[in-house]
Amino acid sequence: MSLVVRQPVAVLRSPSLDPDAAPGTGVDLSGADVVLDDGSAEVTEVDARGCVVTPGLVNAHHHLLQSGFRTLPGTRGVPMAAWLPAMAAAYGEAVIDPSLVAATAAVGVAEGLLCGVTTVADHHLNWPLGTPVEHTVEIAAAIAGAALDLGGRLVYVRGSARDDAAWAGASADAIARALVPHGGVTPDGMLQVAVGPAGAHSDGRETFEALGAVAAEHGLRRRTQANEQVDVDVAMAKYGRRPLDLLDEWGWLGPDVTLAHLVDVTDEEVARLAEAGVTATHAPGCDVPMGWGVARVDLLLRAGLPVGLGTSGGGSNDAGHLLADARLGMQVSGLVGAPLQAATVLAQATLGSALGLGRPELGHLDAGTAGDLCVWDVSGVADAGVADPVAGLLWANPGRRPRDVVVGGRVVVRDGVLLTADESELVARLRERVGR
């Protein structure tokens, strides 16, 4: 079905990751309609008067499982060494199985859609110990099914945290065969599979190599977390090396690799990442409350790295509201370098994330777009007096949610209401499973 979005105030058509881009770059203020034409005669119309239209947001780093484990006692204001066992104990008590991950993924994906996130990358790290490979496929399929039922795009990242390397590789291989038999992304673009060890602090060379081999065989993207302070500390203690030296040696610095966090990086390391063609994901909504610091996004962008944006999970952030984290990322950027413009951070949350996922059809509204967009109503008092309607999306009206959300030309949120599921049922299903 084709879609026509009528007379928006502004359209963020071609987000720019250039920190020096002139204000208004890639923005259409003409009031012209946005047309998603898939060739069919049937047309849906959306009245966007008083609204700003952006590409659908792309959350490049989430841990959807954590959506069922928010604000747990012992997980706030504690070091990573205390956080990990507290979360692990909660998972153990709840028992990770298809019903749990379906419930947590449904809540996380629905929350994302209601916040304008049309694509989410789920870095799934936790598995029941010693479970058969077939069971891991059932778990992955349950997460994919939950996202697809809701009409959101999912990038399922088969993660690992201290898994046996051979088992993790066999599981990733089986998941890729089952979920994306024709390559890294399904033909309709709704489901992608990637691989991702938790980081050098957690997984060794064998695991990186095993998952890397599966990625090479199936044409999957590779993702990992690097250079949170903790990652550097552990790598130094364990190997006497910094994490990026290890990733380099293990063959994990390349154009198909995205590194999340990157808080503690030297100028030399940034240059090396740029040289290798690596992409990055900033996750300020996790990095800041965990006390890891602020990634120098300005420096990364100026070095030529596409930098996306992710929320990370409910265990540290407790929300999947990517626009709120874009606002936070913008606000704290001046603490570690030149302050980022709102437009640059919005480009991170759209185009930058999409590039890191290897999805050039997402994150913009130019020709060739897959047709994901958000309609943000800026006609209320909280947006009154705003001079730049695109900058206003971040500076004004914190916590805003889109009025309408479209994925692949299909309206999935209208007037702030999820059309693809009953929100209260998703909540009830999770409560039934985890008791809250």
Ligand SMILES: [Zn+2]
């Ligand atoms: Zn993370």
